[in-house]
Amino acid sequence: xKNRIQEMRKSRKVTQQELADALSVTRQTIISxxxxxxxxxxxxxxxxxxxxxxxxEELFIFEGDENLIGG
Amino acid sequence: xxxxxxxxEKKLKFWTLICCLYPSVLIASKAIFKNANDxxxxxxxxxxxxxxxxxxxxxxxxxxxxxDEEKLKKLYVELTDERNKAIAGETMKTASVxxxxxxxxxxxxxxxxxxxxxxxxxADIILNVLITLAVQLYYKKKM
Numbered sequence: 001x002k003n004r005i006q007e008m009r010k011s012r013k014v015t016q017q018e019l020a021d022a023l024s025v026t027r028q029t030i031i032s033x034x035x036x037x038x039x040x041x042x043x044x045x046x047x048x049x050x051x052x053x054x055x056x057e058e059l060f061i062f063e064g065d066e067n068l069i070g071g
Numbered sequence: 072x073x074x075x076x077x078x079x080e081k082k083l084k085f086w087t088l089i090c091c092l093y094p095s096v097l098i099a100s101k102a103i104f105k106n107a108n109d110x111x112x113x114x115x116x117x118x119x120x121x122x123x124x125x126x127x128x129x130x131x132x133x134x135x136x137x138x139d140e141e142k143l144k145k146l147y148v149e150l151t152d153e154r155n156k157a158i159a160g161e162t163m164k165t166a167s168v169x170x171x172x173x174x175x176x177x178x179x180x181x182x183x184x185x186x187x188x189x190x191x192x193x194a195d196i197i198l199n200v201l202i203t204l205a206v207q208l209y210y211k212k213k214m
Contacts, residue, residue: 024147029154041153 002061006034008052023047075147079133086130093123
């Protein structure tokens with residue numbers, strides 16, 4: 001799942017460490033999120049969206065049927 | 072964070088208790104295994120000492136976290152970070168599969184050398200699988 005965390009973080013001139021501290025996660029988690037190597041949980045997605053004053057849909061780009069089982 | 076601090080306090084008490092119990096466990100094990108061979112006694116002493124070092128590590132970590140807000144926050148992030156938790160879960164899953172496969176191969180190879188070792192390894196695999204199934208059943212009911 002792609003996201004706009006890096007874009008939003010840079011536009012607000014926030015460092016990865018500052019964002020990590022605000023979300024109570026490690027800086028490595030922020031790096032992995034920005035690189036798309038790790039998908040945030042619903043809680044973290046919500047907290048991140050809240051931090052940037054946006055919605056989860058705006059922040060995370062859901063591309064079709066990723067990892068969908070069945071259906 | 073207050074809730075987390077309480078948890079750390081509880082953990083500190085637990086590890087302190089373990090450290091205090093160490094001498095009595097060591098004396099008791101000496102008394103229980105006094106007729107065992109040197110190797111057996113050494114294994115018991117080694118296991119107790121290993122547990123003691125682990126207890127000291129966790130005791131110090133929790134103690135310093137309780138007396139320093141910065142360290143407490145760092146510990147909180149370290150323990151609650153969801154990526155760390157996901158990595159730990161995936162690591163355990165992969166490691167346990169590799170473990171069973173290696174034990175299976177060792178069981179087959181040992182069958183040609185020593186039957187007792189082969190049966191022990193086989194029992195270990197069966198126990199491993201049973202524990203996995205039991206834990207899976209627990210989480211299926213819990214979640």
